[in-house]
Amino acid sequence: MLITLMRRYLRPYWVAVVLLLVLQLLQTLANLYLPSLNADIIDNGVVQGDIAYIWNTGILMLGISLLQAGAAVGAVYLGARAATAFGRDVRRDLFSTVQTFSAREVGQFGAPTLITRTTNDVQQVQQVLIMMFTIMVMAPIMLVGGVFMALQEDVELSMLLLVVVPVLLVCVGLLMWRMVPYFRAMQSRIDTINGVLREQITGLRVVRAFVRERREIERFDAANTALYDTSLGAGKLMAMAFPLVMLIMNLSSVAVLWFGAGRIAAGEMQIGALTAFIAYLMFILMAVMMSTMMVMMVPRAAVAAGRIAEVLDTRTSVAEPADPAPLSSLSDGAGPRGVVTFEDVTFGYPGAEAPVLHGLSFTARPGETTAIIGSTGAGKTTLLNLVPRLFDVTGGRVLVDGVDVRSLSTDDLGSLLGVVPQKAFLFSGTIAGNLRYGKPDASEAELWQALEITQARDFVEALPEGLDAPVGQGGSTFSGGQRQRLAMARAVVREPRVYLFDDSFSALDYATDARLRAALAPRTRQATVIVVAQRVATIRDADQILVLDHGRIVGRGRHHELLDREHPAYSETYEEIVTSQMTLEEAA
Ligand SMILES: Nc1ncnc2c1ncn2[C@@H]1O[C@H](COP(=O)(O)OP(=O)(O)OP(=O)(O)O)[C@@H](O)[C@H]1O
Incomplete structure (x- = not known):
């Protein structure tokens, strides 16, 4: 690898x-x-x-x-x-x-x-x-050159190599062999420290609120001490390695001088040859040491290369189609309109035993708002994620203007959609930079207009830098509700055919929610709007409400129809959701 x-x-x-x-x-x-x-x-x-x-x-x-x-x-x-x-x-x-x-x-x-x-x-x-x-x-x-030159200088003295080289090889090899597990463990210890640290920094507020600092410090200490122990183990071996190598080298020099002096005294060797011999011996020993270290390091790099x-x-798994359908082919050749159709859609997460969505069929039309409501975990977010192909269906089809989303290029599909995720995410930079994310050439007037619609104009205007106000990583410099409104403005700037709002209104207070929806209505008159919501008030005016329960549509209709026990669309689940939030008189 x-x-x-x-x-x-x-x-x-x-x-x-x-x-x-x-x-x-x-x-x-x-x-x-x-x-x-x-x-x-x-x-x-x-x-x-x-x-x-x-x-x-x-x-x-x-x-x-x-x-x-x-x-x-x-x-x-x-x-x-x-x-x-x-x-x-x-x-x-x-x-x-x-x-x-x-x-x-x-x-x-x-x-x-x-x-x-x-x-x-x-x-x-x-x-x-x-x-x-x-x-x-x-x-x-x-190594080869050193041995060759050493032999040239003195063949008999070269016999010493037969002893010195294997001794060095065994010593360095043993040390490295014992060090490798420490190096491996070190990586995973660093991973653990990173993990604990990341969790604690992201969850800092929860840690404080539950007064768990001491417990968290203990957790970090445990991970930190584990890294310390491992580093110390490797360090001890490392501390032994250099003196040992130096000892072997010095002892070899002494041996060479010892035997060489005898040979010089006997007139069999010259002084210059002896100094050269010592230099070649050092080359050979260095070469042996470096090769051993290299051999030990390669497996580590091989593991990394394998992971890469x-x-x-x-x-x-959401591959681009080989031959994507052009946008002009949508709506039977009339171009994109934004009709979203789910056709008997089933979906299961990878590795999960049971599907999360079962045989869903519905159509969301331009100029209409389709709302999806249901208990937590019912599959609302999952349903919405199938439109931009964050996941692909495991059964059935999702169509836009009669064309399977899998047949469109991801660029074309993306250009039709304005997605506001449940967790509003902003990029570091400026407000203007974030708003232009989906439409880089949007004018300032367009940005202000979008901010006005999403009820964000006031707080952006109040910032000293206005549109150029800095945004921290992930949008950390704004409140949850402000982040949500900026994320909505980002989608509005784009003027997409299809708006997908995933629980985007729940971070807003009732009054702001109502004003925002009223301001949004003229803008989305031509567009298809699909809204996932927790609050009944947010969706009571929707043209179509789908009630989701355990991944199945258990009710569909308008607010009054779903509550009317005489109406064929009456849904008990919907009534339960409504009564958990307001009295039936308020809902009427
Ligand atoms: N990435 C995932 N891998 C495996 N299962 C998941 C994943 N995401 C969600 N699920 C499961 O799918 C089901 C539906 O989740 P989903 O997020 O769609 O619900 P939801 O209706 O949007 O809930 P909420 O209102 O709380 O946001 C849940 O049971 C959840 O545990």
Whole structure:
């Protein structure tokens, strides 16, 4: 998975990658060559007193050092560029894939993991990529080249490698092997801390209201201590790792000096060769250490790459039609009017045993208001979500002007709808920016008009910056009712064919609710309005009221018809809802 991801996303940067590999090769070879030149200076220059040789070789060494430094800088630069570009491209694709997801896929993954995958997991792979760019080229060359050069300097002394290398390999391998579980656990501990923190920040008011601060602090402490323990475990091993490696390296140097001194005394080796040998030994040991670390890090990155690929490979369940029906084909070729028809619609959430909606059939017409009322959990929001295709039906069809919503392109379908969700959501920015979300070229006059209709003009006018007043993330700087009215204004600015209001009026007081509906009526005269409501007062004038109970339509008609025991449309459920909110005299 890691390789596939890297191949796919590094392809545009292959020139930079090849160039950086060549530069790495150059600098590693230069690195390998320098100790040998140093040995030559000592043996042929210093020992023999040949000043000219020292100068010439010294200048050559300087040249090679400069070349090596240049190549190293170039390689690091190109590597960093390719790796960061890789990260940017993967994040971009993850984001645009998630944008295509329906509520089904988002629910299946969960928002937190989608965020972690786009940020943390990409970072993990990117880091390993940078390491690979250097170590993958450097380590094998340093290892093979180091052994080759060491043999060139002295074959007998090279036998020491047979002892030193396996010892280092085993020690570093063991340490890393014990560290990996800590690293894995660390990720999930960080996830837990994030989870607790997110919940507490979002639910801060509830925590305060129920005086649960102490309990919440304990919860956070537990998660925090778990992370501390894990980090400490990894830290202890890490603290051991460096001294251990240094000890092995120093002991090896001592061994080389010990045996080398004997060989020099016996006239079998020169001093320069001994210094070069020590340098090559260090190269070899470094290469072994880096390769071991690399081998241990790859599985972690592979896990991250797998998680990224899982998102990238997920196809949305509300797929775009291959051959979308043009808007002009709606209403039998007359163009969009906004007639919404549910035809024997059944819907069940993924993984749920029973459907939430059962065989719903109704038509909502332009110029009419269709209201949906029912107890909580009856399926009202679910029903509304099927029109903009947040989910697709599991049985039956949802039609707009006689065309199945699944046959329209999502852009076309969206252009017909003005949705006001149950939880009004605003984006950070300004009020004007939010209102123009569905119609970027709307004039200021249009924005004020929409605000007037949704009874939001007064409070926006009262803000010092007016339309340019800042909006906090999610709309946090406004009250629930203000947010709701701004969200409605956003839909009104768009002048859609179909308005979908999901319980948008319940955050308003009775008087504002009534004024808003009165102001909205002329604007929606040509449009289809579907309103989900809890309050009977909000919908008593609706042209058609659908009473929903456990996902079935158990009553349909106008307010008076549904209450009239003599009328065929009479609904006992509706009467129960009405009497729970007002006396029958008030309702009449
Ligand atoms: N994402 C989901 N996954 C699984 N089940 C869900 C999901 N959303 C809602 N449900 C279930 O579907 C049923 C209908 O929910 P829905 O939100 O449509 O009800 P509602 O009538 O709008 O309620 P309310 O008036 O409280 O908003 C409920 O039983 C709920 O538990």
